[in-house]
Amino acid sequence: MVAEAAVTAREVSKSFFMGRQAVPALSKVSLEVPAGTMTALIGPSGSGKSTLLHLIAGLESVESGELEVLRRSVHTCGQAELAALRLREIGFVYQDFSLIADLTLAENVRLPLEGAGVARKQAHEAACDAMARVGLSGLEDRFPAEVSGGQQQRASIARAIVGERKLVLADEPTGSLDSKTGAEIMDILGGLRDDGVTVVLSTHNPTNLSYADQIAELSDGALVSVTERTGSGERG
Ligand SMILES: Nc1ncnc2c1ncn2[C@@H]1O[C@H](COP(=O)(O)OP(=O)(O)OP(=O)(O)O)[C@@H](O)[C@H]1O
Numbered sequence: 001m002v003a004e005a006a007v008t009a010r011e012v013s014k015s016f017f018m019g020r021q022a023v024p025a026l027s028k029v030s031l032e033v034p035a036g037t038m039t040a041l042i043g044p045s046g047s048g049k050s051t052l053l054h055l056i057a058g059l060e061s062v063e064s065g066e067l068e069v070l071r072r073s074v075h076t077c078g079q080a081e082l083a084a085l086r087l088r089e090i091g092f093v094y095q096d097f098s099l100i101a102d103l104t105l106a107e108n109v110r111l112p113l114e115g116a117g118v119a120r121k122q123a124h125e126a127a128c129d130a131m132a133r134v135g136l137s138g139l140e141d142r143f144p145a146e147v148s149g150g151q152q153q154r155a156s157i158a159r160a161i162v163g164e165r166k167l168v169l170a171d172e173p174t175g176s177l178d179s180k181t182g183a184e185i186m187d188i189l190g191g192l193r194d195d196g197v198t199v200v201l202s203t204h205n206p207t208n209l210s211y212a213d214q215i216a217e218l219s220d221g222a223l224v225s226v227t228e229r230t231g232s233g234e235r236g
């Protein structure tokens with residue numbers, strides 16, 4: 001059986017404009033992410049990892065090339081459909097957790113569902129389920145400042161999967177954590193992948209690569225290598 005692709009990029013390019021000067025961030029990147037796998041984006045600072053994640057998330061627009069995310073072409077689908085895709089089907093995990101300080105963890109986790117129009121009670125139940133999946137049961141009513149960094153990152157992963165979303169994008173999810181806590185976060189992301197969630201993450205930490213099924217290396221905005229890892233189930 002050929003795995004369906006969760007993300008397909010064909011010659012995707014993106015530049016940013018500083019005044020009239022175009023700064024290339026991604027140049028003709030072609031990459032396929034099979035559904036239910038984990039892909040790690042690596043490469044030096046400024047190589048385009050975050051830019052690629054932002055394009056997949058729909059947070060930035062594609063300049064040229066084709067990008068399909070969860071079977072939708074981000075070119076042909078309209079703004080409303082893209083917004084819905086982002087809100088209901090894609091989760092984003094940031095290095096700095098990006099939780100709202102004056103909301104409880106459960107309120108943070110249910111925000112994307114409330115934004116998508118789900119009733120509060122139902123959103124809260126889904127938030128509790130997502131928090132249970134990342135080992136945060138019992139901490140629903142804590143505020144972010146009242147839990148550890150690792151627990152804050154778990155909450156941000158819960159927010160990324162709440163309501164059974166199938167694509168999680170994580171930009172250096174362990175970058176702000178010590179190595180032990182970072183390994184716990186990678187265990188959680190690896191477990192989600194084992195449950196069928198597609199994970200694309202960027203990382204500077206080589207030990208995180210043992211969790212990945214595929215490693216895509218960027219350099220100066222170009223994809224310079226894609227390495228398939230077999231037996232990524234054997235982690236240690
Ligand atoms: N909003 C922006 N405006 C202008 N240039 C940008 C913007 N975002 C990114 N860039 C440029 O695009 C290139 C790629 O940046 P990107 O943030 O994707 O790199 P990265 O691989 O994530 O780096 P890091 O490992 O430091 O996070 C860099 O040259 C960067 O300066």
Ligand SMILES: [Mg+2]
Nearest residue numbers: 049050051171
């Ligand atoms: Mg980055």
